[in-house]
Amino acid sequence: ADDTFSRPVNGTTDEPQSSGWLHRFTVGAYKPYFDVDTSDVVERLKESLFPFRGTFTEKTANNPDLYGPFWICTTLIFVAASIGTFVTYIAHKLKKQEWNYDINLVTWSAGVFYGYVTIVPLALYVVLKYFSAPSGLVQLFCLYGYSLFVFIPALCLSVVPLEIFRWVIAGLAGFMSATFVALNLKAHINSAGERWFLIVVSIFLLQLALSVVLKLYLFTVTV
Amino acid sequence: MSHNDTIPLYQSSQSDIDEIENMMNDSFQSGPGTVLPARPPSPIRPSIPVSSSPFVQSNLPPLPPSSSSSTQKVMPVPAPPPLPSAGNEGNKSIGGSGFGSPPNTLTEPVWDTVKRDLSRIVSNLKLVVFPNPYREDPGKALRDWDLWGPFFFIVFLGLTLSWSASVKKSEVFAVAFALLAAGAVILTLNVLLLGGHIIFFQSLSLLGYCLFPLDVGAVICMLKDNVILKMVVVSVTLAWSSWAAYPFMSAAVNPRRKALALYPVFLMYVSVGFLIIAIN
Secondary structure (H helix, E strand, C coil): CCCHHHCCCCCCCCCCCCCCCHHHHCHHHHHHHHCCCHHHHHHHHHHHCCCCCCCHHHHHCCCCCCHHHHHHHHHHHHHHHHHHHHHHHHHHHHCCCCCCCCCHHHHHHHHHHHHHHHHHHHHHHHHHHHCCCCCCHHHHHHHHHHHHHHHHHHHHHCCCCCHHHHHHHHHHHHHHHHHHHHHHHHHHHHCCHHHHHHHHHHHHHHHHHHHHHHHHHHHCCCC | CCCCCCCHHHHHHHHHHHHHHHHHHHHHHHCCCCCCCCCCCCCCCCCCCCCCCCCCCCCCCCCCCCCCCCCCCCCCCCCCCHHHHHCCHHHHCCCCCCCCCCCCCCCCCHHHHHHHHHHHHHHHHHHHCCCCCCCCCCCCCCCCCCCHHHHHHHHHHHHHHHHHCCCCHHHHHHHHHHHHHHHHHHHHHHHHHCCCCCCHHHHHHHHHHCCHHHHHHHHHHHHCCCHHHHHHHHHHHHHHHHHHHHHHHHHHCCHHHHHHHHHHHHHHHHHHHHHHHHCC
């Protein structure tokens, strides 16, 4: 069997990076970003539910993790696909219509969530660098990943078949997660000069747009 | 057997065959603690890699002290002695280790190879999935892992789901297969990144074997299309799969990160279970 992956990477007995760019492809290169315990992750999740505190970046400045973002996205894909399926199932059954499982919900939501959490922080990183207010890339991934956590309860609550209720939930979740991202970046953004307001607004709108897109695609049932 | 006595190699092989048979007869008469174990491990298996993962005892009877046995590998001895009964030209062609040729898997009958792999799959399945009072320690990994079993189970699950689907059958198969295969790889990487100690392919193998209950559930759901029955069956098989995977995964990581390693396993099985319920 292959021994490559099970060799423990010890910080103190660090082997010199054998070849610069190949090192990126080893498991050891990413271990520092997964150096969290269960209690850390739970605490960060709880932080994301209180957007107005704005202390998330301070807490994760030394130890940003990629575990949270990745698994929150994956959970979201599953939750979105299953709730979306369930909603259309109920709607069809209530009207006594034929219903078929749409596998594309899974692939579509995978594309949306993974794409959003990968591309938007990357773009933001570039923008912030351009405005001389650099933020670490991993911190941005971490921030955006945890900001999506609030969508999980929101999606679960959207099962209720009241249209207005669904819109309220979508709006609330979008607002909370957008505020979370914006407030936590505020310190960085303030030093970006006059354009900071523009950046904050665009972040905010993007997050709200995500929420609206989710609501429209998953919960629009045409029977 | 040919009467080609001029080849010294064959002669030595033949004498070694006789030697083995004599030793077997002796061991039957003299009781336990003798040279040949009842069912030695497969010689084809590469040597078990040494790593920090816990070393597991298989459920085979303990090997006798190796000093008394030969230095070379011992051949597997199913109930009838294999060499005379295999009776093919290939068995005498190995010159490498003089003490009875290890079965050359290229030239043995296909049925022997298939039977051996099948029996390994069954024994691994019994070790991993079924409550087994003889299991040494549920947290220890499979000693004799293979990838045929997991492959078979994943493909079977994909086919069953695809068969039950009424539309977009090939997409269903593709999603199911990708989800399971990529999921197993990602789960293993997750444990490694969290600082756990496992062997990559051994973990893939274990996660694949733990799919067996979900296979059973999928077949039942395919046969009977009642929603309530499906939910019950899927919940039961899901719990069973998680129970099978739990000891191995939790033993591999630091106890403070146990939930971080276990949650993704649970997530994957729940999503597969959901797929089974939803496909109609």
